[in-house]
Amino acid sequence: MMTTTAMTLLTWTLLSPNASAAESMVVRGFTEPSRQIEVAAADDGQVAEILVKEGERVRAGQTLARLETATLDAALRIARLKAESTSRAKATAAEMEQKQLRLRRLEELRTDGHANEDEVERARADATIAAANHEAAVEEQALNHLECEQIEAQIARRQVVSPIDGAVVRIRRDVAEYVTLNEPGLAHVAQLDPLQVTLYVSSPAAGRLSAGLTLPVTIVETQQRVSGRVDFVSPVTEPGSGTVRVKLLIDNPADALRSGLACEVRLP
The missing domain is CATH 2.40.30.170 (Efflux pump adaptor protein, beta barrel domain)
Incomplete structure:
Protein backbone atom coordinates (compact mmCIF):
# COMPACT_ATOMS: atom_id res chain seq x y z
CA MET A 1 0.00 0.00 0.00
CA ASP A 43 -2.38 -12.69 11.60
CA ASP A 44 -2.53 -11.50 15.20
CA GLY A 45 0.25 -12.58 17.52
CA GLN A 46 3.32 -11.86 19.60
CA VAL A 47 6.52 -10.85 17.80
CA ALA A 48 9.05 -13.66 18.28
CA GLU A 49 11.91 -12.32 16.17
CA ILE A 50 12.92 -9.25 14.15
CA LEU A 51 15.23 -10.37 11.35
CA VAL A 52 16.24 -7.01 9.82
CA LYS A 53 17.45 -3.59 10.93
CA GLU A 54 16.37 -0.11 9.92
CA GLY A 55 18.28 0.95 6.82
CA GLU A 56 18.88 -2.62 5.69
CA ARG A 57 18.31 -3.46 2.02
CA VAL A 58 15.86 -6.32 1.52
CA ARG A 59 14.65 -8.39 -1.41
CA ALA A 60 11.10 -9.29 -2.36
CA GLY A 61 10.12 -12.43 -0.46
CA GLN A 62 12.62 -11.85 2.35
CA THR A 63 11.29 -12.48 5.87
CA LEU A 64 11.42 -9.32 7.99
CA ALA A 65 9.96 -10.68 11.22
CA ARG A 66 8.34 -13.76 12.66
CA LEU A 67 5.41 -14.10 15.05
CA GLU A 68 5.28 -16.74 17.79
CA THR A 69 4.43 -20.21 16.40
CA ALA A 70 5.16 -22.57 19.33
CA THR A 71 1.59 -23.90 19.55
CA LEU A 72 1.34 -24.36 15.80
CA ASP A 73 4.76 -26.04 15.67
CA ALA A 74 3.60 -28.62 18.23
CA ALA A 75 0.34 -29.18 16.34
CA LEU A 76 2.31 -29.68 13.12
CA ARG A 77 4.54 -32.34 14.70
CA ILE A 78 1.47 -34.27 15.84
CA ALA A 79 -0.21 -33.92 12.46
CA ARG A 80 2.91 -35.15 10.67
CA LEU A 81 3.11 -38.22 12.89
CA LYS A 82 -0.49 -39.03 12.00
CA ALA A 83 0.08 -38.41 8.31
CA GLU A 84 3.23 -40.54 8.23
CA SER A 85 1.61 -43.44 10.08
CA THR A 86 0.42 -46.11 7.64
CA SER A 87 -0.42 -48.82 10.18
CA ARG A 88 -4.21 -48.45 10.01
CA ALA A 89 -4.25 -48.31 6.22
CA LYS A 90 -2.04 -51.41 6.03
CA ALA A 91 -4.13 -53.29 8.60
CA THR A 92 -7.40 -52.55 6.84
CA ALA A 93 -5.85 -53.43 3.48
CA ALA A 94 -4.76 -56.82 4.84
CA GLU A 95 -8.19 -57.45 6.35
CA MET A 96 -9.91 -56.48 3.10
CA GLU A 97 -7.70 -58.85 1.12
CA GLN A 98 -8.42 -61.67 3.57
CA LYS A 99 -12.18 -61.13 3.40
CA GLN A 100 -12.15 -60.97 -0.39
CA LEU A 101 -10.10 -64.18 -0.58
CA ARG A 102 -12.57 -65.98 1.71
CA LEU A 103 -15.46 -64.75 -0.43
CA ARG A 104 -13.85 -66.12 -3.61
CA ARG A 105 -13.21 -69.50 -1.98
CA LEU A 106 -16.78 -69.78 -0.72
CA GLU A 107 -18.11 -68.88 -4.16
CA GLU A 108 -15.99 -71.69 -5.63
CA LEU A 109 -17.21 -74.11 -2.95
CA ARG A 110 -20.82 -73.12 -3.62
CA THR A 111 -20.34 -74.00 -7.25
CA ASP A 112 -19.26 -77.49 -6.17
CA GLY A 113 -22.11 -77.67 -3.68
CA HIS A 114 -19.89 -77.49 -0.58
CA ALA A 115 -21.08 -74.07 0.65
CA ASN A 116 -24.59 -72.70 1.06
CA GLU A 117 -25.92 -69.33 -0.04
CA ASP A 118 -26.07 -67.90 3.50
CA GLU A 119 -22.32 -68.45 4.01
CA VAL A 120 -21.56 -66.75 0.72
CA GLU A 121 -23.76 -63.75 1.55
CA ARG A 122 -22.14 -63.33 4.98
CA ALA A 123 -18.70 -63.45 3.37
CA ARG A 124 -19.77 -60.92 0.77
CA ALA A 125 -21.01 -58.56 3.51
CA ASP A 126 -17.75 -59.00 5.45
CA ALA A 127 -15.74 -58.20 2.31
CA THR A 128 -17.85 -55.08 1.67
CA ILE A 129 -17.36 -53.85 5.24
CA ALA A 130 -13.60 -54.51 5.07
CA ALA A 131 -13.36 -52.55 1.81
CA ALA A 132 -15.26 -49.64 3.37
CA ASN A 133 -12.96 -49.68 6.41
CA HIS A 134 -9.89 -49.58 4.17
CA GLU A 135 -11.33 -46.71 2.15
CA ALA A 136 -12.02 -44.79 5.37
CA ALA A 137 -8.43 -45.40 6.54
CA VAL A 138 -7.03 -44.10 3.25
CA GLU A 139 -9.27 -41.02 3.43
CA GLU A 140 -8.21 -40.42 7.04
CA GLN A 141 -4.56 -40.47 6.01
CA ALA A 142 -5.28 -38.00 3.20
CA LEU A 143 -7.03 -35.72 5.70
CA ASN A 144 -3.99 -35.94 7.98
CA HIS A 145 -1.81 -34.73 5.11
CA LEU A 146 -4.24 -31.87 4.46
CA GLU A 147 -4.13 -30.97 8.15
CA CYS A 148 -0.34 -30.70 7.87
CA GLU A 149 -0.69 -28.37 4.89
CA GLN A 150 -3.24 -26.26 6.75
CA ILE A 151 -0.98 -25.83 9.79
CA GLU A 152 2.01 -25.09 7.56
CA ALA A 153 -0.05 -22.35 5.88
CA GLN A 154 -0.95 -20.90 9.29
CA ILE A 155 2.73 -20.84 10.24
CA ALA A 156 3.60 -19.17 6.92
CA ARG A 157 1.01 -16.44 7.64
CA ARG A 158 2.99 -15.59 10.76
CA GLN A 159 6.10 -14.76 8.76
CA VAL A 160 6.19 -11.04 7.85
CA VAL A 161 7.61 -10.93 4.32
CA SER A 162 8.62 -7.94 2.19
CA PRO A 163 6.63 -7.82 -1.07
CA ILE A 164 9.22 -5.60 -2.80
CA ASP A 165 12.92 -4.94 -3.15
CA GLY A 166 13.78 -1.89 -1.08
CA ALA A 167 15.12 -0.49 2.17
CA VAL A 168 13.66 -0.87 5.65
CA VAL A 169 12.82 2.70 6.61
CA ARG A 170 11.24 1.96 9.98
CA ILE A 171 10.51 -0.98 12.26
CA ARG A 172 7.41 -0.25 14.32
CA ARG A 173 7.37 -3.20 16.74
CA ASP A 174 9.88 -5.01 18.93
CA VAL A 175 10.28 -8.58 20.14
CA ALA A 176 7.57 -9.68 22.62
CA GLU A 177 5.15 -6.94 21.54
CA TYR A 178 1.72 -8.03 20.36
CA VAL A 179 0.46 -7.06 16.91
CA THR A 180 -3.08 -7.14 15.54
CA LEU A 181 -4.58 -6.90 12.09
CA ASN A 182 -6.07 -3.48 12.94
CA GLU A 183 -2.66 -1.86 13.49
CA PRO A 184 -0.33 -0.23 10.95
Whole structure:
Protein backbone atom coordinates (compact mmCIF):
# COMPACT_ATOMS: atom_id res chain seq x y z
CA MET A 1 0.00 0.00 0.00
CA MET A 2 1.54 3.26 -1.09
CA THR A 3 1.68 5.89 1.65
CA THR A 4 0.24 9.38 1.47
CA THR A 5 3.77 10.80 1.38
CA ALA A 6 4.66 8.81 -1.73
CA MET A 7 1.49 9.91 -3.50
CA THR A 8 1.61 13.59 -2.55
CA LEU A 9 3.11 16.12 -4.95
CA LEU A 10 5.90 17.85 -3.14
CA THR A 11 6.62 21.03 -5.12
CA TRP A 12 7.11 22.14 -8.68
CA THR A 13 8.29 25.39 -10.13
CA LEU A 14 8.06 26.92 -13.57
CA LEU A 15 10.44 29.76 -14.26
CA SER A 16 9.01 33.27 -14.60
CA PRO A 17 7.16 34.33 -17.78
CA ASN A 18 10.04 36.74 -18.54
CA ALA A 19 12.54 33.88 -18.82
CA SER A 20 13.62 32.50 -22.16
CA ALA A 21 11.54 29.86 -23.95
CA ALA A 22 14.13 27.17 -23.20
CA GLU A 23 14.25 28.04 -19.48
CA SER A 24 10.48 28.10 -19.17
CA MET A 25 10.39 24.38 -19.88
CA VAL A 26 12.31 23.48 -16.70
CA VAL A 27 10.18 22.01 -13.92
CA ARG A 28 11.42 21.39 -10.39
CA GLY A 29 10.41 18.44 -8.24
CA PHE A 30 11.81 16.04 -5.65
CA THR A 31 12.96 12.45 -5.76
CA GLU A 32 10.86 10.03 -3.73
CA PRO A 33 10.48 6.26 -3.37
CA SER A 34 8.63 4.69 -6.26
CA ARG A 35 6.75 2.52 -3.77
CA GLN A 36 6.30 2.69 0.00
CA ILE A 37 4.60 -0.16 1.81
CA GLU A 38 3.58 -0.74 5.40
CA VAL A 39 4.33 -4.45 5.67
CA ALA A 40 1.87 -6.02 8.10
CA ALA A 41 1.46 -9.46 9.59
CA ALA A 42 -1.34 -11.54 8.13
CA ASP A 43 -2.38 -12.69 11.60
CA ASP A 44 -2.53 -11.50 15.20
CA GLY A 45 0.25 -12.58 17.52
CA GLN A 46 3.32 -11.86 19.60
CA VAL A 47 6.52 -10.85 17.80
CA ALA A 48 9.05 -13.66 18.28
CA GLU A 49 11.91 -12.32 16.17
CA ILE A 50 12.92 -9.25 14.15
CA LEU A 51 15.23 -10.37 11.35
CA VAL A 52 16.24 -7.01 9.82
CA LYS A 53 17.45 -3.59 10.93
CA GLU A 54 16.37 -0.11 9.92
CA GLY A 55 18.28 0.95 6.82
CA GLU A 56 18.88 -2.62 5.69
CA ARG A 57 18.31 -3.46 2.02
CA VAL A 58 15.86 -6.32 1.52
CA ARG A 59 14.65 -8.39 -1.41
CA ALA A 60 11.10 -9.29 -2.36
CA GLY A 61 10.12 -12.43 -0.46
CA GLN A 62 12.62 -11.85 2.35
CA THR A 63 11.29 -12.48 5.87
CA LEU A 64 11.42 -9.32 7.99
CA ALA A 65 9.96 -10.68 11.22
CA ARG A 66 8.34 -13.76 12.66
CA LEU A 67 5.41 -14.10 15.05
CA GLU A 68 5.28 -16.74 17.79
CA THR A 69 4.43 -20.21 16.40
CA ALA A 70 5.16 -22.57 19.33
CA THR A 71 1.59 -23.90 19.55
CA LEU A 72 1.34 -24.36 15.80
CA ASP A 73 4.76 -26.04 15.67
CA ALA A 74 3.60 -28.62 18.23
CA ALA A 75 0.34 -29.18 16.34
CA LEU A 76 2.31 -29.68 13.12
CA ARG A 77 4.54 -32.34 14.70
CA ILE A 78 1.47 -34.27 15.84
CA ALA A 79 -0.21 -33.92 12.46
CA ARG A 80 2.91 -35.15 10.67
CA LEU A 81 3.11 -38.22 12.89
CA LYS A 82 -0.49 -39.03 12.00
CA ALA A 83 0.08 -38.41 8.31
CA GLU A 84 3.23 -40.54 8.23
CA SER A 85 1.61 -43.44 10.08
CA THR A 86 0.42 -46.11 7.64
CA SER A 87 -0.42 -48.82 10.18
CA ARG A 88 -4.21 -48.45 10.01
CA ALA A 89 -4.25 -48.31 6.22
CA LYS A 90 -2.04 -51.41 6.03
CA ALA A 91 -4.13 -53.29 8.60
CA THR A 92 -7.40 -52.55 6.84
CA ALA A 93 -5.85 -53.43 3.48
CA ALA A 94 -4.76 -56.82 4.84
CA GLU A 95 -8.19 -57.45 6.35
CA MET A 96 -9.91 -56.48 3.10
CA GLU A 97 -7.70 -58.85 1.12
CA GLN A 98 -8.42 -61.67 3.57
CA LYS A 99 -12.18 -61.13 3.40
CA GLN A 100 -12.15 -60.97 -0.39
CA LEU A 101 -10.10 -64.18 -0.58
CA ARG A 102 -12.57 -65.98 1.71
CA LEU A 103 -15.46 -64.75 -0.43
CA ARG A 104 -13.85 -66.12 -3.61
CA ARG A 105 -13.21 -69.50 -1.98
CA LEU A 106 -16.78 -69.78 -0.72
CA GLU A 107 -18.11 -68.88 -4.16
CA GLU A 108 -15.99 -71.69 -5.63
CA LEU A 109 -17.21 -74.11 -2.95
CA ARG A 110 -20.82 -73.12 -3.62
CA THR A 111 -20.34 -74.00 -7.25
CA ASP A 112 -19.26 -77.49 -6.17
CA GLY A 113 -22.11 -77.67 -3.68
CA HIS A 114 -19.89 -77.49 -0.58
CA ALA A 115 -21.08 -74.07 0.65
CA ASN A 116 -24.59 -72.70 1.06
CA GLU A 117 -25.92 -69.33 -0.04
CA ASP A 118 -26.07 -67.90 3.50
CA GLU A 119 -22.32 -68.45 4.01
CA VAL A 120 -21.56 -66.75 0.72
CA GLU A 121 -23.76 -63.75 1.55
CA ARG A 122 -22.14 -63.33 4.98
CA ALA A 123 -18.70 -63.45 3.37
CA ARG A 124 -19.77 -60.92 0.77
CA ALA A 125 -21.01 -58.56 3.51
CA ASP A 126 -17.75 -59.00 5.45
CA ALA A 127 -15.74 -58.20 2.31
CA THR A 128 -17.85 -55.08 1.67
CA ILE A 129 -17.36 -53.85 5.24
CA ALA A 130 -13.60 -54.51 5.07
CA ALA A 131 -13.36 -52.55 1.81
CA ALA A 132 -15.26 -49.64 3.37
CA ASN A 133 -12.96 -49.68 6.41
CA HIS A 134 -9.89 -49.58 4.17
CA GLU A 135 -11.33 -46.71 2.15
CA ALA A 136 -12.02 -44.79 5.37
CA ALA A 137 -8.43 -45.40 6.54
CA VAL A 138 -7.03 -44.10 3.25
CA GLU A 139 -9.27 -41.02 3.43
CA GLU A 140 -8.21 -40.42 7.04
CA GLN A 141 -4.56 -40.47 6.01
CA ALA A 142 -5.28 -38.00 3.20
CA LEU A 143 -7.03 -35.72 5.70
CA ASN A 144 -3.99 -35.94 7.98
CA HIS A 145 -1.81 -34.73 5.11
CA LEU A 146 -4.24 -31.87 4.46
CA GLU A 147 -4.13 -30.97 8.15
CA CYS A 148 -0.34 -30.70 7.87
CA GLU A 149 -0.69 -28.37 4.89
CA GLN A 150 -3.24 -26.26 6.75
CA ILE A 151 -0.98 -25.83 9.79
CA GLU A 152 2.01 -25.09 7.56
CA ALA A 153 -0.05 -22.35 5.88
CA GLN A 154 -0.95 -20.90 9.29
CA ILE A 155 2.73 -20.84 10.24
CA ALA A 156 3.60 -19.17 6.92
CA ARG A 157 1.01 -16.44 7.64
CA ARG A 158 2.99 -15.59 10.76
CA GLN A 159 6.10 -14.76 8.76
CA VAL A 160 6.19 -11.04 7.85
CA VAL A 161 7.61 -10.93 4.32
CA SER A 162 8.62 -7.94 2.19
CA PRO A 163 6.63 -7.82 -1.07
CA ILE A 164 9.22 -5.60 -2.80
CA ASP A 165 12.92 -4.94 -3.15
CA GLY A 166 13.78 -1.89 -1.08
CA ALA A 167 15.12 -0.49 2.17
CA VAL A 168 13.66 -0.87 5.65
CA VAL A 169 12.82 2.70 6.61
CA ARG A 170 11.24 1.96 9.98
CA ILE A 171 10.51 -0.98 12.26
CA ARG A 172 7.41 -0.25 14.32
CA ARG A 173 7.37 -3.20 16.74
CA ASP A 174 9.88 -5.01 18.93
CA VAL A 175 10.28 -8.58 20.14
CA ALA A 176 7.57 -9.68 22.62
CA GLU A 177 5.15 -6.94 21.54
CA TYR A 178 1.72 -8.03 20.36
CA VAL A 179 0.46 -7.06 16.91
CA THR A 180 -3.08 -7.14 15.54
CA LEU A 181 -4.58 -6.90 12.09
CA ASN A 182 -6.07 -3.48 12.94
CA GLU A 183 -2.66 -1.86 13.49
CA PRO A 184 -0.33 -0.23 10.95
CA GLY A 185 2.36 -2.37 9.40
CA LEU A 186 5.11 -3.92 11.46
CA ALA A 187 7.76 -2.49 9.11
CA HIS A 188 7.90 0.31 6.54
CA VAL A 189 9.74 -0.62 3.33
CA ALA A 190 10.55 1.88 0.57
CA GLN A 191 11.57 0.99 -2.97
CA LEU A 192 14.42 3.32 -4.00
CA ASP A 193 15.23 1.75 -7.36
CA PRO A 194 13.75 3.27 -9.33
CA LEU A 195 13.13 6.62 -7.68
CA GLN A 196 10.04 8.59 -8.64
CA VAL A 197 9.59 12.29 -9.37
CA THR A 198 6.05 13.68 -9.42
CA LEU A 199 5.48 16.87 -11.41
CA TYR A 200 2.59 19.09 -12.38
CA VAL A 201 3.02 20.54 -15.87
CA SER A 202 0.87 22.69 -18.10
CA SER A 203 -1.65 20.97 -20.32
CA PRO A 204 0.22 21.90 -23.54
CA ALA A 205 3.48 20.52 -22.08
CA ALA A 206 1.73 17.31 -21.02
CA GLY A 207 0.56 16.89 -24.60
CA ARG A 208 4.19 16.52 -25.67
CA LEU A 209 4.86 13.76 -23.14
CA SER A 210 4.14 10.05 -23.36
CA ALA A 211 5.02 6.96 -21.35
CA GLY A 212 8.55 5.76 -22.09
CA LEU A 213 9.90 9.17 -23.14
CA THR A 214 13.33 9.93 -21.64
CA LEU A 215 13.92 13.39 -20.13
CA PRO A 216 17.12 15.00 -18.75
CA VAL A 217 17.11 15.45 -14.98
CA THR A 218 19.58 17.50 -12.92
CA ILE A 219 20.02 16.88 -9.19
CA VAL A 220 20.14 20.43 -7.79
CA GLU A 221 22.41 19.72 -4.80
CA THR A 222 25.21 18.06 -6.79
CA GLN A 223 24.40 19.18 -10.35
CA GLN A 224 24.54 15.50 -11.28
CA ARG A 225 22.74 14.76 -14.52
CA VAL A 226 20.65 11.63 -14.89
CA SER A 227 17.85 10.42 -17.12
CA GLY A 228 14.22 10.17 -16.13
CA ARG A 229 11.68 7.99 -17.89
CA VAL A 230 8.06 9.14 -18.17
CA ASP A 231 5.99 6.47 -16.45
CA PHE A 232 2.58 8.12 -16.31
CA VAL A 233 0.83 11.16 -17.77
CA SER A 234 -2.55 11.77 -16.20
CA PRO A 235 -5.41 11.89 -18.69
CA VAL A 236 -7.07 14.49 -16.46
CA THR A 237 -6.23 18.21 -16.26
CA GLU A 238 -6.65 19.64 -12.76
CA PRO A 239 -9.53 22.15 -13.08
CA GLY A 240 -8.18 24.54 -10.46
CA SER A 241 -4.63 24.91 -11.75
CA GLY A 242 -4.96 23.77 -15.35
CA THR A 243 -2.03 21.41 -14.82
CA VAL A 244 -1.47 17.71 -15.42
CA ARG A 245 0.19 15.24 -13.05
CA VAL A 246 3.21 13.44 -14.50
CA LYS A 247 5.37 10.70 -12.93
CA LEU A 248 9.00 10.10 -13.89
CA LEU A 249 11.13 7.12 -12.89
CA ILE A 250 14.89 7.42 -12.38
CA ASP A 251 16.95 4.24 -12.37
CA ASN A 252 18.88 4.12 -9.11
CA PRO A 253 21.12 1.03 -8.98
CA ALA A 254 22.85 0.52 -5.63
CA ASP A 255 20.64 3.32 -4.26
CA ALA A 256 23.21 5.92 -5.35
CA LEU A 257 20.63 8.74 -5.17
CA ARG A 258 18.74 9.56 -2.01
CA SER A 259 15.05 10.16 -1.73
CA GLY A 260 14.06 13.78 -1.07
CA LEU A 261 16.58 15.47 -3.38
CA ALA A 262 15.46 18.53 -5.33
CA CYS A 263 15.81 18.06 -9.07
CA GLU A 264 15.10 19.95 -12.27
CA VAL A 265 13.48 18.26 -15.26
CA ARG A 266 13.74 19.78 -18.72
CA LEU A 267 10.63 19.22 -20.81
CA PRO A 268 10.61 19.02 -24.62
